[in-house]
Amino acid sequence: MTGREPRVVSPVVRGSGAIIVHQALAEAVPGYDLVPYHARWEYFPVFLPLLTHREADLVHCTPEYAAFAALADKPLVVTFHNYVLDDFMRRYSTFVQRLHYRTDLLWAYRRSVTRASAIVAVSEFTAGLVRQHLSPELPVHVIRNGVDAARFHPEQGDLPRKNIRVLFSGNPCLRKGADLLAEIADRLAPNITICVTGGLRGGLSSVRRDNIELMGKIPYAEMPGLYRSVDMLLMPTVREGLSLAVLEAMASGLPVVATNCSSLPEQIDHGQGGFLCEPGDVDDFAGRVNQLAADAELRRETGAYNRARLEQEFTLDQMLDGYRHLFRQVV
Numbered sequence: 001m002t003g004r005e006p007r008v009v010s011p012v013v014r015g016s017g018a019i020i021v022h023q024a025l026a027e028a029v030p031g032y033d034l035v036p037y038h039a040r041w042e043y044f045p046v047f048l049p050l051l052t053h054r055e056a057d058l059v060h061c062t063p064e065y066a067a068f069a070a071l072a073d074k075p076l077v078v079t080f081h082n083y084v085l086d087d088f089m090r091r092y093s094t095f096v097q098r099l100h101y102r103t104d105l106l107w108a109y110r111r112s113v114t115r116a117s118a119i120v121a122v123s124e125f126t127a128g129l130v131r132q133h134l135s136p137e138l139p140v141h142v143i144r145n146g147v148d149a150a151r152f153h154p155e156q157g158d159l160p161r162k163n164i165r166v167l168f169s170g171n172p173c174l175r176k177g178a179d180l181l182a183e184i185a186d187r188l189a190p191n192i193t194i195c196v197t198g199g200l201r202g203g204l205s206s207v208r209r210d211n212i213e214l215m216g217k218i219p220y221a222e223m224p225g226l227y228r229s230v231d232m233l234l235m236p237t238v239r240e241g242l243s244l245a246v247l248e249a250m251a252s253g254l255p256v257v258a259t260n261c262s263s264l265p266e267q268i269d270h271g272q273g274g275f276l277c278e279p280g281d282v283d284d285f286a287g288r289v290n291q292l293a294a295d296a297e298l299r300r301e302t303g304a305y306n307r308a309r310l311e312q313e314f315t316l317d318q319m320l321d322g323y324r325h326l327f328r329q330v331v
Contacts, residue, residue, distance in 0.1 A: 005324065006331040007031040009056040011048060011069045013039050018062050018081040020220065020244055021122075021145055021319070025060075028320050029327075032060075045108075057331050058117070060323075064105065066112035075117035075330045079143075082122075082241030083129040084175065085109065092174040092238055113138060117330045120323075123242040123263035141326060144266075146319030147247045149311055154253025154303065155228040164192045164293040165230040167254075169223075169245045170237065172198070177236030177259070180282055184236070185209045187286030192293050195230060227252035231299060232292050238279050240264055250310040255302035257288045267314075273306040 008029070012022045014036045026034035035051045045068040052059055058075040059066070070076040084093070085101045093101065113119055113134055120141045121127035127140040166188075170176035185194050188211060198217040218226060227233075233249035235258035240246070246267050249256050258264045260276035270276045274292070277284040292299050 005030045005032075006057040006327045007033070007055060008058055008060050008327060009033045009035060009052045010060045011035040011037055011051040012061060013037055013042065013064075015039060016062070016081075017244055018079070021079075021081065022060075024146075024148075024316060025320065025323060028316070029324060031057075058327060060327070063109050063112040065108055067108065067115045070115055076112075076115055077118045077120065077326065077330055078112050078116040079120040080122065080126050080130050080140075080241065081145075082239065083126050083133070084239055086129060086133050089175070089239060110134060118326055120326065121241070123266050125263040125266060126241045141322075143319060143322035143326065144314060145242045145244055145247060146314050146316040147244065147251050147310070148316045149251050149307075152224050152227060152248045152251035154307060161231060162191060164189075164232075166192060166194045166232050166234050166257075166289055166293075167197070167226070167230040167249070168194055168234050168236075169197045169218075170235075175237060175239050177238065177280075180236045180280065180285070181212060182209055183282040184234070184286045184289070185211050187282065187290075189290050189293060192289065194234065195226075197226070223248065224252070227254060230254065232257060232274070232289065234285065234289060235259065235264070236277075236280075236285055237264075238262070243267065247310060247314050250306035250314070253303040253307040255292050255299050256306065257285060257292070269305070269309070272302065273309065274302050 010022050012019045022034050026032045037051055042065055045065040048065055048069040052069055052071055059070050060077040061069050063078045063080055066078045085106055090098055119138055120143050121130055122145050124142055127142050130140055131138050172178045193211050193213050195213045195215055197215050227248060232254050233256045235246060237259055239262045242263050246256055256268050256274035258268055258276055259279050261279055268274050268276060275288040
């Protein structure tokens with residue numbers, strides 16, 4: 001091992017936000033082998049070892065089926081990109097999801113953390129949930145997500161717009177607050193449009209309003225340009241591990257209107273980088289969007305604050321250094 005980076009194999013399901021982080025590691029860390037797999041593999045987890053390589057020094061993956069993907073004689077690093085098995089999330093989950101969370105997925109999480117050589121969470125909030133729900137004795141390392149501040153950057157020059165574009169980017173589910181979009185849209189000024197992407201798993205075809213633009217699934221390579229074409233990010237989500245969409249918006253010099261819950265207060269300073277609203281409060285969400293839309297100087301100031309904070313606390317290099325150090329420690 002002396003003089004080289006550990007060889008890492010990382011099986012991660014396609015269509016998850018986690019794959020963005022693992023892809024960044026694969027692009028920057030020598031010897032890091034990302035193995036994307038279809039979600040249907042998780043119906044047959046005993047076959048997941050077929051995705052890993054015996055020549056690896058360690059396995060790094062998410063906790064869902066990490067214990068199955070692990071190699072018997074190699075260390076296992078498990079990263080919690082989010083946590084949704086606690087009682088609070090029951091109201092935002094379908095019956096099938098609740099059953100899945102309370103049975104086989106909870107079993108898989110417990111088995112994974114027992115098997116793990118190191119456990120990572122992407123925020124202090126997520127680390128707290130893991131300890132609270134699985135075991136208070138778990139040693140959880142916090143390595144926060146980071147984004148490439150050169151790739152995601154503000155639009156050059158002042159481009160004041162009469163028509164304001166608000167971005168909602170995420171998978172269409174209750175957890176992301178997609179069900180609130182129509183009510184928020186009904187309360188917005190006439191010059192405001194909510195631009196809705198489909199996230200990594202498809203679109204929101206059921207949302208119909210004249211001031212909601214359904215953009216469908218946007219390739220990740222086109223996201224930096226999309227952020228530069230909008231005026232703010234709307235995140236009415238109720239649970240985020242550490243939101244990549246928020247970090248990308250911060251890097252792009254955008255204000256953010258988000259929910260005052262989970263890890264979002266670790267990212268957005270209320271009144272300085274945007275606004276934090278109580279969960280489900282559509283009047284507050286709409287009011288804050290209207291406030292920012294009506295004040296170009298406020299948008300500029302809050303966006304610049306977010307960009308500066310990202311450059312200090314949430315850079316890609318900081319995230320990469322955290323994982324590199326941990327991989328060396330574990331091996």
